[in-house]
Amino acid sequence: MPQLKPLTLAILTAFSLPVWADDELQQELVDIDALSLSPSLSTSQKNEEAPTFVNADKLQGSGNNDLEAEGKVEVYRGDQVLKADWLSVKDNGNDLNAKGNVVFEQHGDTMSGPAFRLNQATGEGVFESPEYELASRGAKGKADNLYFEGKDLYRFQNATYSTCINPDSDWYVKMSSLSLDYTRNVGEGTHAQMYFKGAPIFYFPWMDFTLDGSRKSGWLTPSFRTSNTTGAELAVPYYWNIAPNRDATITPRLITKRGLQLQGEFRYLEPSYSGVVRAEYLANDKEVDRNRYGFKFNHLQSINGWQFGINAEKVSDRKYFDDLSDKLSVTSTTNLPREMWITKSENGLTLTARTLKYQTLQDDENSIDPPYAKMPQLSLNWYKPDVGVTDFNLAADFTAFSHPTKVNGRRLVVNPSLSIPISSQYAYFTPKVAVHATRYSLSSDNNTLGISNATRTVPILSLDSGLYFEREANWFGRTSTQTLEPRLFYVNIPYRDQSNLPNFDTAEADFSFSQLFSENRYTGSDRINEANQLTAAVTSRLIDPLSGEETARFAIGQRYYFRKTQRVTLDNVPITERSSDVLAGVDAQLSDKWHGSLAWQVNPEKLKTQKASLDLQYRPAPGKVINLGYRYDITPSSESDHFKQFDISGQWPLGNGWYAVGRWNYSVKDRKPLEVLGGLEYNAGCWALRLVAQRYVTSSSQRNNAFYIQLEMNDLARVGSNPLSVLREKISGFQTSQELEKAGN
Incomplete structure (x- = not known):
């Protein structure tokens, strides 16, 4: 706009x-x-x-x-x-x-x-x-x-x-x-x-x-930017108000190191459909001596009760974002989807058809295996509550998978289930039975599995139960309603040998508190873990009795395996532990100024931390915020994916209209910062000046430096390069000085 x-x-x-x-x-x-x-x-x-x-x-x-x-x-x-x-x-x-x-x-x-x-x-x-x-x-x-x-x-x-x-x-x-x-x-x-x-x-x-x-329609305020990958930039957007429900923005972007890029965005909105088209074209990039382009198309439409959508992205080459984007979140993009779907929901029945393919942006130093394309995928989900004393659910899926270097094939999944929810004000108990039936039909190309057809049928039994207690308590100097919520979740799934089955779209789910209460530790349908296991957890909350707002939450849980060996794996290494890691978490408004959260994953046998994150935010007043963060993870199978990082960010007034902003994200393993951002904002009442410098890693051997300078004349225009989206993304709680003034009024 x-x-x-x-x-x-x-x-x-x-x-x-x-x-x-x-x-x-x-x-x-x-x-x-x-x-x-x-x-x-x-x-x-x-x-x-x-x-x-x-x-x-x-x-x-x-x-x-x-x-x-x-x-x-x-x-x-x-x-x-x-x-x-x-x-x-x-x-x-x-x-x-x-x-x-x-x-x-x-x-x-x-x-x-x-x-x-x-x-x-x-x-x-x-x-x-x-x-x-x-x-x-x-x-x-x-x-x-x-x-x-x-x-x-x-x-x-x-x-x-x-x-x-x-x-x-x-x-x-x-x-x-x-x-x-x-x-x-x-x-x-x-x-x-x-x-x-x-x-x-x-x-x-x-x-x-x-x-x-x-x-x-008319020309908008020009913007400026400098970067080590692009040099100095000048963008002069033209806004075209085509109709009340259609507009376009056309932006010539002069990049001193590379040439003239033309950017365009077209938006449309109708009662039954809407969408956005974005395109960029750089003729004869002087750095690499070739034409470069990017394209993105989003469309959503209603057709006689059906929902139809398109989500398509494409760029000319694998280093397009590294060289021409000014956002770390974009430069880290690996797989660009090209997706089209149509779906309809009515009376608990949902039908969906879609096609999905990716453009994978490979890195010279890290080879990436492209995901399978789904051409097409047909899904059905039917939920029917109150069938007698039971709730019925049927999930079915047919997908044709294709890959340039791996075995291609088709997979049919049918998964019906029946559950009996029993609940009261202080307790609930839900038994559930299900069957997961799968059939594969594989092509002969790149087929190293030695089979052309395979089936797998797995019965699943689960029992979910919990209690709810509450009392009046005094924590952090405040009177609160404290709850105690123990929960037990049992799953029984017999073993099925799946070592000869293909893996089209399955990965091990990230181990988290919510995953403790799932039947399968894998995403996708190519692997169904065996299970004779019980998850025990307890959650306690502090609730303000007047507002009903949750001010704190404490949770701890662990999964126990009654079978010694878990044989269904993706890397052919059986799991022999008798229990999972312990997960614990705390999220609390410690005071009017402090908020904190902690997530902790511990191996109980080795008494070793596997994963941890700590976040603290100090916010004594609007415009004053300090964020402290720590991330630690050694759970990935590849040691190169382990990390330990510190993160500090904030905004603070310096007096006389000056504010300081900054972020420092440091990798202990790499012994270097991954991102450094610092800047100043000056508010003179009727205008504001922002100066921001940013340096971030885009690959193991490449860094991007950017400098933003923006002059804002209140209620008229912003001149220069806009750092606000970067500051809002990198500094939790950031507000511009003008926003602080309006909030104060």
Whole structure:
């Protein structure tokens, strides 16, 4: 959406009812219903219906034909006030003339000048040397003259505009001519210059904008950026308001090290469908001597109760994001999906068909195995509650898998289940039985398994149960409702030899507290673990009795295996432990200023930490936040994937309008920082300056350096490169100084 905000100047509104006058000791009421002091830029019905009164040292005349007020003239109507040294009304209220310290006030907005003339019949006139202050927008400005050129048509000569209310504006926009057409709600300015600290920083030969805040086609504020991979960058976006439900942004991006890139975004919204198309093209990248492009398409549509969607991404080469993106989250992208699906849900029955394929961005130093393509996948899920005393669920899936170097094949999965939920206010018990039936049909290409067809049928029994207790308690100096929630989850699945089955889409699930209560420790359907196991866990919560808000949670759990060996694996190494690692977690609002969370995975036999994360946030006030984080993980089978990292980030006021921001993410294993970010923000009240430097690792041998500088003129425009998305992503709790001011108000 455009960043250049509409420039709107509200000026005068009509008067048209009786006037009250004070002529020394005499008071008399003069009826001049046709009197109207100015054209209407934003007519208020309430003011139109309000009576109008005039207060002056001297008032003379006859009705509407010839009225003259002199000396401290004050005209009141509704919330409107007009003041002047002298006021004349002639020609049945059509000719208006005010002189001497003319001031008009409405809604807290004020305009002043030495003289004002208007012909009500033609809508033509002039306000000489007007100065204005718009309290509603926190803005001010002045002009040589304001010309009334017809009904709802206005033209300022040599006009200025600024949201700096101080006498010497730090920034302002100056236009040789500013026209406001309220018949079309359009404004136009010529020879517009933006001044900062007295120096011109931008020039626009011509500009236009809407007066009602609606969208309008036009050039947006340019942005700048520097990076070691791209050099200096200049992007000048053009916004095209195609229709109320369609728009596009076209952005030429000059990259000094690589050339001229053209970026485009097209958005559309209809009652039954919507979507976004994004495309980028860089002709003949000077660094690699080839054309480069990126494309992304998202579409969602309703068709007679069906939902249809497309999610497609593609780039020209594997290093596209490393070389041309300014975001770490994008540069770490590996698999780009090309997906299309259609689905329908009705009465508990959901049908889905989709195709899915990936573009895998390989790295020179780390070979990546592309995922299987699903061409197509057909799924059915039917949930039927209250079938007698049971709940019935049927999940079925047919998928055709394809891969350039591995065995291709088709897989059919049918998984019906019946459960009996029994519950009360303090307990629940849910037995469940299911059957997981699978059939494979494999091609002969790249088939090293020695089979062409295979089936597997596995019965599954599970029992889920828990209790709920609560009491009043005092923790962290606060009275709370404390709960105690023990839970037992039993699973029994007989062993099936699956070593000769293909692995199309299965991986071992990340071991977590929620995974403790799943039947299968694998994602996908190619492996179903054997099980004769019991998970025991207990959770305790602290709940504010007044608000019902959860202020703390404590949980601990472990899985126990009644069979000594778990033989179903992906790497052919059986699991021989009699119990899983212990998982524990804490999440608590420690005080009004501190929030903390801890997750801990411990091997009980070796008494060794396998995985841990600790997060602390200190936030004593808005704009003051310090985040401390620690990550440790040695659970991956490959030692190269182990990591230990420290993370520190925050935002803090330095005084006199200055704020510091930063992040430091350090890898102990690599003995180097993975990302360093630091910056300053200065808020001068009506403008803000942001300076941010960022350095992050994109691969084991490549780092990206970026520098952002942004100048924001409040309620008008942002000039430079925008670091706000980076700061919000990297610093939890970050707020701009303007957001802090608005929240404080």
